[in-house]
Amino acid sequence: MGGFAAIIGPNADRARFDLMRQSVAGRGEVEETAEAAGVLVSTRTSDRGQEDTTSTWQSRDGEWIVCLDGTVYNGAELAVELREEGHPLRCGNSLDVLVAAVLRWGETAVARLRGDFAFAVIEVGTGRTYLGRDPVGVRSLYWAWADGCLHVGSEVKALVPTGTSIHEVPPGNHAWAAPGSTPEAKPYVDLFRSVDTTPVTDTHRACTLVRAALEESVLARCRTQVPVGVVLSGGLDSSLVLALLRRSHPDCVAFTIGSPDSEDVRYARRLTADLGVRHEVIDVPPERISRHDVRRAIRMSECTEYGDVINAVVSVPLFARMREAGVDIALAGDGSDELFGGYAMYDQVPPEAARRLFEHKIRNLSRTELQRVDRTGMGQGVEVRMPFLDPTLIRAAMRVPMELKVRDGREKWILRHAFADLLPDYVLNRPKNPMSHSSGLHERARLHKPWFARHYRKAGYEALGPLRRDFSVVLGQEGHDLDRALAAISARPDHTAAEHGRDLLGAVRWNAVSAARAARRGARARTSRSG
Numbered sequence: 001m002g003g004f005a006a007i008i009g010p011n012a013d014r015a016r017f018d019l020m021r022q023s024v025a026g027r028g029e030v031e032e033t034a035e036a037a038g039v040l041v042s043t044r045t046s047d048r049g050q051e052d053t054t055s056t057w058q059s060r061d062g063e064w065i066v067c068l069d070g071t072v073y074n075g076a077e078l079a080v081e082l083r084e085e086g087h088p089l090r091c092g093n094s095l096d097v098l099v100a101a102v103l104r105w106g107e108t109a110v111a112r113l114r115g116d117f118a119f120a121v122i123e124v125g126t127g128r129t130y131l132g133r134d135p136v137g138v139r140s141l142y143w144a145w146a147d148g149c150l151h152v153g154s155e156v157k158a159l160v161p162t163g164t165s166i167h168e169v170p171p172g173n174h175a176w177a178a179p180g181s182t183p184e185a186k187p188y189v190d191l192f193r194s195v196d197t198t199p200v201t202d203t204h205r206a207c208t209l210v211r212a213a214l215e216e217s218v219l220a221r222c223r224t225q226v227p228v229g230v231v232l233s234g235g236l237d238s239s240l241v242l243a244l245l246r247r248s249h250p251d252c253v254a255f256t257i258g259s260p261d262s263e264d265v266r267y268a269r270r271l272t273a274d275l276g277v278r279h280e281v282i283d284v285p286p287e288r289i290s291r292h293d294v295r296r297a298i299r300m301s302e303c304t305e306y307g308d309v310i311n312a313v314v315s316v317p318l319f320a321r322m323r324e325a326g327v328d329i330a331l332a333g334d335g336s337d338e339l340f341g342g343y344a345m346y347d348q349v350p351p352e353a354a355r356r357l358f359e360h361k362i363r364n365l366s367r368t369e370l371q372r373v374d375r376t377g378m379g380q381g382v383e384v385r386m387p388f389l390d391p392t393l394i395r396a397a398m399r400v401p402m403e404l405k406v407r408d409g410r411e412k413w414i415l416r417h418a419f420a421d422l423l424p425d426y427v428l429n430r431p432k433n434p435m436s437h438s439s440g441l442h443e444r445a446r447l448h449k450p451w452f453a454r455h456y457r458k459a460g461y462e463a464l465g466p467l468r469r470d471f472s473v474v475l476g477q478e479g480h481d482l483d484r485a486l487a488a489i490s491a492r493p494d495h496t497a498a499e500h501g502r503d504l505l506g507a508v509r510w511n512a513v514s515a516a517r518a519a520r521r522g523a524r525a526r527t528s529r530s531g
Contacts (some may be wrong), residue, residue, distance in 0.1 A: 137366025
C-alpha cells in the first residue's frame with residue numbers, strides 16, 4: 001500500500017513538491033524520499049512491522065528511481081523466475097519484484113504483473129519516465145505538465161498545486177514520457193479480448209469455473225501476516241469474501257457501518273455470529289451526518305459522480321474505524337454486481353447491448369467505486385483489495401452467459417448457486433440493496449447534495465473534470481441505450497437547479513418522516529421502561 005508524488009524536470013519546485021507530498025500523507029505513516037538533479041520523489045507506506053513495505057528504490061549509481069503504490073500478488077512466482085534467470089532480489093517484496101522485472105523484461109514486464117498497482121520508473125540522467133497502472137485501475141495514477149516539469153501523483157489533490165490540467169493514466173495502460181514531453185499512454189492488456197471466449201453454458205462447469213477463480217483470488221490477496229479486515233454489508237458479495245477469507249485467516253475482523261436499525265447491521269450481526277467472526281459495528285445515527293462530513297468525504301474521495309459522493313460519506317468513518325482497530329489491509333466485495341448481473345439493465349437489453357454495458361461498467365469502475373474505495377481507504381492508511389476484480393475472474397465471468405447470471409428474476413444466480421454450501425439461506429436469498437441505502441444513511445447525506453459541486457470545485461478537482469450526474473441514472477432514463485446516455489452526459493454533465501430543488505425536497509420529506517418515526521419509537525420505549 002502507499003502513494004507517491006514526484007516532480008521530474010530541471011525546474012522542479014520544492015515549495016510545490018512540499019504541497020504535493022503533504023496531500024498524499026494519509027496514504028501511509030512512513031515517508032520515504034529520493035532526490036537527484038531534477039527529480040523530487042516522496043512515497044508513503046504503512047508501518048506494518050512484520051513485513052517489508054518499502055515503496056521507493058534508488059539504484060546504487062543513482063541513475064534510476066522507482067516508486068510503487070500497491071501490491072504484486074504473483075511476486076513469489078516471478079521472484080523464482082527472476083532468480084533462475086540470474087537476477088538476485090533483495091527481499092522479494094512487491095517493489096523488489098517490480099524493479100527486477102522491469103530491469104529484466106523492460107516494457108513487457110508490466111503485463112506479467114498480477115496485482116493492484118501504480119508505479120513510476122525514472123531515469124535520473126535524462127528525466128525519461130515510465131508509468132504503469134494495473135489492468136482494472138484499483139490503484140490510481142495521474143500526471144500534469146507545468147513549468148517544464150512532469151508532475152506525477154497517486155491522487156488528484158497531489159496535482160492541484162500545479163494549477164494546470166490534470167490527466168489520468170488509464171487502467172491497463174503504461175506510458176513513456178520523454179525528457180521535456182508529456183506521457184503517451186498505450187494499453188498493455190485488454191481484459192475483454194480473452195484467449196478463450198467459449199461460453200460456458202453448463203451450470204456445473206460454470207459454477208466450478210467461477211468458484212475456483214474467486215477462491216484463488218481471495219487466497220492471493222490475503223497472503224500476509226498482518227490482521228485482515230472485511231468490509232461487510234451482510235449482502236451476498238461481502239459475505240462470500242468473509243466466508244472465504246475466514247478459511248485462511250480465522251482471526252479476521254468484519255466491519256459494518258450503518259444506522260443502528262439498518263438492514264446491513266442486522267444481517268451482518270447475524271452472519272458474523274453464525275461464522276464466529278469478530279465483528280466491529282460503526283453505528284452512525286443519520287442525524288449526525290453534517291456538512292462537514294460531506295465536505296471531508298468529497299475532499300478525500302475526489303469522486304466525480306453524486307452517488308459515489310454519498311457512498312464516500314458512508315465509507316470515511318468505516319475505514320477510520322478500521323485504522324483505529326489496527327487493521328490496514330481489508331477485502332471488499334466490489335465488482336461482483338458488474339460481473340454477475342447485479343444490475344437489472346443487463347437483463348433488459350439484447351445480448352450485444354448487454355455486452356457493451358458490461359464492458360463500459362468494468363472500464364469505468366476506476367473512476368467510480370474503485371476511486372471511492374481507494375481514496376477513503378488508502379487516504380486513512382487502509383489498503384482495500386478487491387477479489388472480484390482479479391483479471392482471471394473477470395475473464396471467467398465473461399464466459400458465463402447472462403441466462404446463468406440472472407435466472408427466475410434473481411440477480412447473480414450463478415454466484416448463489418456456486419456457493420450455496422458456504423453461506424446461510426438468509427444471505428443467499430437477500431436481494432441486492434445499494435450500499436448507502438441499506439446502511440440507512442443515504443437520505444441524510446442527500447440533504448447536502450445541492451452543495452456537492454461547490455465543495456468539489458473548491459477543492460480544485462475540476463482540473464481533471466466536472467462533477468457529473470450519476471451515469472447509471474442517466475442510462476436508465478435513456479432506456480439503457482449506452483450511446484444515448486453518453487451523449488446526454490456530455491451535453492449536460494450536471495443537474496439543473498430545478499432537479500436539485502426537487503431532489504432536496506424529497507430528501508427533506510424523507511428525513512422529516514424518519515425523524516417522526518424515530519421519535520415515536522423512542523416514546524414507546526420510554527413508556528415500556530416506565531411501565
